Amino acid sequence: MIESSAIQSGAPGTQPAYHYPPYVSSIARSPRMPLIVLPDTVTERTGPVFGHGLIREGDNDLTAQHSGEPVGERIFVHGRVLDEDGRPLRGTLVEIWQANAAGRYRHKVDMHDAPLDPNFSGAGRMLTDDEGRYWFKTIKPGPYPWGNHYNAWRPAHIHFSLFGAGILSRLVTQMYFPGDPLQPLDPIFNSIPDGAARRRLVSRLDMNRAEPNYALAYEWDIVLRGRADTPFEEPHR
């Protein structure tokens, strides 16, 4: 286990509130009673550590999980996972999922009238390397309509789930693409009050990692709460 110092959340406005009425689903599902201050004990300061045996070859290439190539714009997505001191988080589990190029998820409740792609499942995962780096090859997801309000459309995004050093570092978020005109209209994106914090969820076009005549690349770094690299001493028994 790894111990991370339990510290308070980042600057005000950099995380969404639970109750955010523009995102209609939050209204009946968000707690309204006072939250209790989380204790600081071994329960909160430890967390799961995942082994390489969990990951299978090709889990980070979403374009090679079927017999044929998926339809759409092939892209690379890469970045680093860092702690609040900017130190790389190595061996961190990064899980992603997304819609296909037509804006359709391979999920039973997605009723959007857009085609499924038999060559695209839309899920990937990997453990970060020693420099905290992750990388995926995938298809650029399409925007899609949803029922939040009249003519509501989600900007293109990839869902990310991460484990850091300690359970309090846990983060589920979404990565967006630069220049997407749907972002200012999206209540989920706008649930983060601070503009700079919102912009940090937008990836950067990275021509250094783009492959000529093959695929563009997007870079996106993720900062997890807490500080890493403090080994947790096992009690002697």
Place this chain on the structure above:
Amino acid sequence: MTTAKLTPSGSQTVGPYFAIGLSYLIERSGVVAADAETIEIRGRVLDRDGVPVPDAMLEFWTSNPRDASGKGAFPYGFRRVCVDDNGNFCALVNRPAPAPFSDGTMQSPHVLVLFFARGLLRHLISRLYFDDKPANLSDPVLLGIPAERRHTLIAKSEGANSFRWDVILQGPHETVFFAW
């Protein structure tokens, strides 16, 4: 202690389609037998209106240093489950050991629980206790919670190593969640 230089990335909802990317972990975590070292937790997740939440994911964390050496590809003490179409979940969690509070007093055995769902822009954190533990009466975390709300964190025994714990996201009987 160093000053924080970077701000943690903002959270966004897990949305309704997380099973695409997250359910593999349930399949790869293997089968854990319900024996003396595991406890079965069954329950239901309900919203403000008492409507079952059919698209929630729960993660259970049992911090138990004694058994940390038992980790392989899949970490001991961690468990992820998804609710079914009726909001029901069933999780086999590792039995927690008593652990000290920050002042050195012992806490009652408990499990940390994380909730993810469409509608939750940020995940929720709660603690699960067991109604057969007398130490609940002196647990410093439970004692810090208004008396009338403590019961929301205490799972009820339903037989050997089996407990029931319903989670209410909002309303007068709302489950206690922690700020973090």
